[in-house]
Amino acid sequence: MAKTDEFFMKIAIELAISAVEHGNEPFGAVLVKDNEIVYTNENQIYTATDPTFHAEAGLIRKFCYETHIVDLREYTLYSSCEPCFMCCGAMVWTKLGRLVYGASDIDLCNILGENGSQCCQIVFNNSPFKPEVTAGILRDESLQVLASYFSHNIKG
Numbered sequence: 001m002a003k004t005d006e007f008f009m010k011i012a013i014e015l016a017i018s019a020v021e022h023g024n025e026p027f028g029a030v031l032v033k034d035n036e037i038v039y040t041n042e043n044q045i046y047t048a049t050d051p052t053f054h055a056e057a058g059l060i061r062k063f064c065y066e067t068h069i070v071d072l073r074e075y076t077l078y079s080s081c082e083p084c085f086m087c088c089g090a091m092v093w094t095k096l097g098r099l100v101y102g103a104s105d106i107d108l109c110n111i112l113g114e115n116g117s118q119c120c121q122i123v124f125n126n127s128p129f130k131p132e133v134t135a136g137i138l139r140d141e142s143l144q145v146l147a148s149y150f151s152h153n154i155k156g
């Protein structure tokens, strides 16, 4: 039976919670092919001391390295929150087929008191390749995890 976007997003959100438990920021990502999970990753910026180790870019880097696959046209990436410019760039370079995210960058920045942007649209609309995008899956659950972390962990 085909699993739903909500099914995979729930796992991305659980990875976001796990990231916080491991001392990192609340973001998780899941890579799916033919309705099966092929890779997962959580944000690791603090434990790896690598500010580029976002859930999504880290997933793409590790999956491609381990499998020797660099073309993700047949893959769907689920992200608990809208990917940043850097991670959208990694999706362009791997020709990701489909991106599904929960909360938007504007949702996140509303919590942080910053100005968010439609980073996915900005990057993809100015790139030679764009994944199909589905936004807002389990948005409220995703926002809850972001809000509970960032309301008492503003690290500046």
Ligand SMILES: Nc1ccnc(=O)[nH]1
Pocket: 025, 027, 028, 042, 043, 053, 054, 055, 056, 079, 081, 082, 083, 084
């Ligand atoms: N969407 C994201 C924003 C920030 N960090 C992440 O790991 N993911």
